[in-house]
Amino acid sequence: MAGSGQAPLRDDPNVLLSIADLEIEFPVGKGEVVHAVSGISFDVAEGETLGIVGESGCGKSTVARSIIRLNSIKSGSVDYQGHNLASLEGEPLRKIRPDLQMIFQDPISSLNPRRKIRDVISEGLAVWGDEHGAWSQDRIEELMVAVGIDPKFGARRPHQFSGGQCQRIGIARALALDPKVLICDEPVSALDVSVQAQILNLLQDMKERYGLTVLFISHDLSVVKNVSDRIIVMYLGKACEIGSAEELYARPRHPYTRALLASIPEPAPTVDVSEGDIAGELPSPINPPTGCRFNTRCGHTTDICFTDEPMMQRVGDADHYLACHHPVEIAVSV
């Protein structure tokens, strides 16, 4: 897998966020670096939900965090409405950040335990409100009602709420500045199943109500399928397959995508998961395998997989891109 190349970038005027050849490295001492993200390209159209899936350590969170510059970027570009977020610094970067907001995995630790939730939600407005630092109390109430928290609890602190309610508060905080893009990093992984559905429905409602574009990161393939229009499958810092949610789950071509789908405890009968078992575990991102990064676990390897990195290529006419020397053939009759 290994999938460099800009093939998946669409020539579409509605593209809001376009990431090209993004590379991110972290030094780990002794002159070694973790190659967290190694040349990934994708774009997100306005109003679209892009799901990012992969095992832990594949770089999915790193990609998302780098878009709002929570990590430094080694090379590549992040184009947002004509600005390259990868090279912005100082005031221009600060000015653009309200457009891109994030919600996190652990809803409780992402809220300051010592502050009232009304203040947590309004902090962005306090920074970005008019020059007098004023903002309307109505706006806070509107947000709290929108996410399903009774405004009369505004003076309570995070520990007085359950995990699901804290995630609602986190969503209200992210929406306070009227963002264009909402980045959700495993927003329901820490929640119980009955609450998970509430939050997923809420995110969908908020997306429609506020016209959001969403990046949704999760390791849960069923959740990602439910929320996404398009999905990118990542492995060890590379993209292996990108496509529309329906296409990718109905006709997965990359051996890794198939392995992921085959690992779901209760595979659905409509998903073809034959030839989908993989052995072993994720190699170290400090010394990733040469050639295709998936070659240590793949059942389809030949010599070329160990020498040449497969590039992203379009598959057929569908919205479907793949980086593999030996994609799994799919019977045409569907």
Added chain:
Amino acid sequence: MAEVQLSVRDLTVRFPTERGVVEAVNGVTFDLEKGQTLGIVGESGSGKSVTAKTLMNLLPRTAEIDGEVTFEGEDVRKIAAEGRQHFWGVKMTMVFQDPMTSLNPVKKCGEQIAETLRYHMGRDKKTALAEAVDLLGQVGIPEPAKRVDQYPHELSGGLRQRVVIAMALACEPSLLIADEPTTAVDVTVQKHLLDLLDRLRRERHMSMILITHDLGVARGRCDDVAVMYAGRIVERAQTETLFSDSRHPYADALLRSIPRIDQPSHTRLEPIPGRPPELINSPVQCAYAPRCRYAQPDCLDSIPAVQGVMGTHEFACHHPANTDRGREALAANVAAGRNAAGLEVIGYAGGN
């Protein structure tokens, strides 16, 4: 009918706290047959882990325990009271959720397994270490001879959990309790670990209790499944029965609330409104009634008794789903727009 290995009757566990008595487990009753796998599913706080810890005698002294637990003809609570050694960790063992915290970080993996064998089975140091290598091989760890000399931090999460499983199997238990054994690992690793547990269980004729919040895992790996809510088993049935013909509205709602991979994208989910109740000073009513689409006035008057066929399909509900009585209750609530507890009820898009 196969031999009953573990029998739990009316198990109740209470924790006195400053705010009142928490009734963590309330009247749990079930049998486990030899060689079977029982899945216990439920949300956090439903009492599934406390049930497991009670069986393993791992609760703090402050816990007040009532009820009977019989394992292979012996009274387990009597064994606990006598402080008998070589029972837990030998006949009945447990695998925990987080392998990093259940292994000792400053001891080599091999030593930790050997320690179990030396303490319980009286092996000498050399034999115990040799057996540890053998066990690591059995749980599918590559190069076991090398791994025995490694520390837990040198292994990946999946391998660490395999070490924990090896340790749990060292004394050839007849019952293995696995409490969320794969929650901390990726799906690909989860599949391998569950395959491993399945294989070992078959080879060794072990019984297993698999505690999980993941309904897919329960469906794929268990013979019977018990659903817990607010400290009680609200429904218990053979796995296929539970997933295709559930009776308790909570079990039914849980199945509807999870996103399914065979549904198209953006399928509207049907969440369960509200959240689980606190287990302090619970009113005498069905604990699920405030969130239940089927709830009628009688649900608020009494705690529903367990009904159905004992050992086959049991459930505790006055107005069970997928029955005429339940359908009537639901239709009445949909017509009234709310249930007996005042919860708003609208019809599902898909009917019923």
